[in-house]
Amino acid sequence: MASQFPSSLFLPFQESSSELAQYTRLFRAFQQAIINGDLTPGAKLPASRALCAELGISRNTVKTAYEMLHAEGYVETRHGAGSFVATNLPLDTVDQSEDQAQPQAQVPPKLSAMAQTLVGVRKPNQMKTGELLLPAQPCVNSFPWSQWQRAVASAGRQMKYQQNSVMGNSQLREQIANYLRVVRGVKCTTDQVMICSGSQQAMFLALKLLVDAGEAVIAEDPGYQGIDGAIAAVGATKIPAQVDKQGIQLEDGLQQAPNARVVMLTPSRNHPLGHTLSLDRRLQLLQWAKRNGSWLIEDDYDSEFRFEQQPLTSLQGLGGQDVVIYTGTFSRILHPGIRLGYMVLPELLLEPATRAKTYMEGGTSILPQLALAEFMSSGHFASHVRRMRKLYHQRREILHSAIDARLGAQLSLIPSDGGMHSVYLIPEQWDDRRIRQLCEARGLGIRDLSRYYTGQKRTCGLVIGFAGYSEAEINTGVDRLAAAIDLYSSE
Template sequence: MTKRSGGALLQALTIDRSSRIPIGTQLCCALRELILSSAIEPGQRLPSSRTLANDLDISRTTAIGVYEQLATERLITSRVGAGAYVSEELTASRPIPADPEPSAAAARQSTRLARLMAGASEQFFQRLSHPVEPRAFTTGMPAFDEFPMAVWARLSAKYWREPRNIVLGYPEAGGSMVLRGAIAAHLRTNRGVICRAEEIFIVNGAQEAFHRIGNTLIDPGDKVWFENPGAIGARNALISCGARLVPLSIDSDGIDVAEGLRMAPNFRLAFVTPSHQHPLGVNMSLTRRFELLRAAERAGAWIIEDDYDGDFYYSGRPLPTLKSIDAAGRVIYVGTFSKSLFPALRLGYVVVPPELVGIFNRIAGAILNGAPANLQAIVANFIQEGHFASHVRRMRKIYAERHDIFVEAAQRRLSGLLDVKVTNTGLQTVGVLPHGVDEVEVATRAEARGITVAPIGRFCIDPISTKGLVLGFSGIRPRQIAPGIEILGEVLESLSGKTVVNG
């Protein structure tokens, strides 16, 4: 008599006996995955429950229970006197696997995107990736080493001791009124923005703010003035809403309003970073701010003011925000805690004109779930107890010190190789390259040496004549700055053929 096969060998299945997940549940999930992925083919015999139990050193009761569960799910079938088999129904019901490397034409044919997204995706530009550990010269990174973790931990623990109905329920769609009130008070005293808490909406980062504004105010094809070069995240968000971006030049006064009026006088929206133009670092002049406000009022257009790092200035007093001098109610102010606190928060806010409060409330209540309640409560307490003001004041001094060390080291080591600009605000600056040096090649070689620099060109919709690098100085300790500058100097020397002798 021929001995019947013992079924598929399943010793590769692993059981984590230290896990809190029951062994039966682990085994059931693992077998289900093998069956659905075709690792065990339809019609293939499985080992008996006794054999499976012996192979995996588990109880037979557990093995029987797993088989019964999979049979209930119709993934396996039992034949009297013959054992358990993978169900042959899977042959007909399982979709044919897609070609792992389809041609571009086939991909376009098989994947149908909405017309709006299909057109937008071709214009998207990859945002800069950030290393886990801050390094020279990553942009937009606050100083993690200086964040008051003990205070944050105390406020977090305090929140989780609140009644369960407070900490476990759904957050308010438009944001916690306590946090909105705290932000309103901060903006009034620090940025000159006078607004009511009801005009502030809490969002999951500035990117969501741009999406919400675009989806609310833009029809596909509407013209949007956009800084060139400009912020990639905002650019992608507005494109995905159907905006037709009109790239406008940046000069020493900021966005060129006259150029905008020539190219698109009937614009619907303008996006600007007036306090610290991203990425060139220009501070929009007061004259140019009023020009922009007048243009928006005449066109019936809106202005997004992205004040992403306006809390950090190092000399004198900053110019008033657009929002604070907007008499016609055309400015939508967007702020974020990613730079002033830390990016993992993914917490930002939008200050809308009174005319838009009603529609933003309706949208928030209808389709949005709100930012995490615990983060909102902790940030609100952080502001109300005075920690935020103290932190910002302290970080201004630290970033000013890092900026000065960075500029001094760059001027000494990179003279003739890179013209590094002095800035009086923000977390990064730019360096202009000599004619003929490829900014993309510089960035590629620098990355290979363990430092990050961003070509100005990657922020451009239309090419500009200035070639250079965007350089962050805020996220690294002072002792890391000079070694980073040295590496950058070596990269630039290798590409330019010049050699700089330190003075």
């Protein structure tokens, strides 16, 4: 009888979502009871009539649930006797008698060395909805939604005629190649462009192709935190090379790891300081890579937003097409939800990169690729970038004016020729981590500069975003920052 079973047995049935059919809910209640050991092998299931009366459901519901249990092997039927929990299930059960009630030891599943390594890697900055002055946030309110929706509609009509490729849609790759040749001076053909889900995937894939476990990878210090996990995931060691006003100092990295064969860098604008790599150091890096059979991974994350002058020629375009893997993303330029990026690969890497990405994912979804190709070919991408360059320049000036008026005596700006955030130094004895905590409590996404460093030498400051915020929001954010600093000064 149903009453012989503990009432807890049917709680999953009574509490589970009403979106599921009753027979499915009942099946799952019995399924879990058997797996958990609440119903042991050989236990008799309630008669269908008694269970119907107990739960107030139809007999067909119980019958269907029992048939599902039988079909999946959880129960067996005995002619004239009813249904019983299958006796051949390999379940770990516990003898509940007082003499033998010993918990069975369980061995936790083993993680790979990569998984264990990644657990210890510092996490990238986490975003929270509604935070003000968060760095690297585009102005989503200014995104041309109507044009994008038309591009998506057009892409939907084209999909049935398109075949996906692990390299990416040919139309989008052609648009990207044309754009990079004109705007960034990149030397490439359409065949060298590979579409990725973002620059993060591009960096990971590039490292998988270039670095063996245990090898060193030189990276900027301070630098983009997202590369830490990518380097750790391939079993490599990150070597922090100091950054000054001329960009990364290669010698600093080579002193620590003379045999390093890969350098990851953001030559257009160091993240987060904003310094541009000087021509002398660009040429030095290229010469080093060519002489030593080494590689440079160039992350060109927001070069479009250079305010005073035209964007600089890419490192790849200075003669580095054989030693530079050039990566970029549309997430910051357009919208965070457009998870598309790309790599421009040297000829030598085309075949191994294609094979590696095939085994990794088989290709990026084609609908957003077609939409972005349409968006670019119609001129909407270029016009949007021009509008955002002007808007972000204006918003940067609003931020600088507000901070000068409220906090000019305490914060010192690090000059930069563009970008989507500004960096301010704080007095030497101040703790930027504590200021960040006070800012977070006031709904601010301001970051602590010291967090971007890996090496021993760190500079304290505040990384303050402006691109995604209106004048009113910027002023409100600065008011909250001033209140946070007042509280910090009084602690």
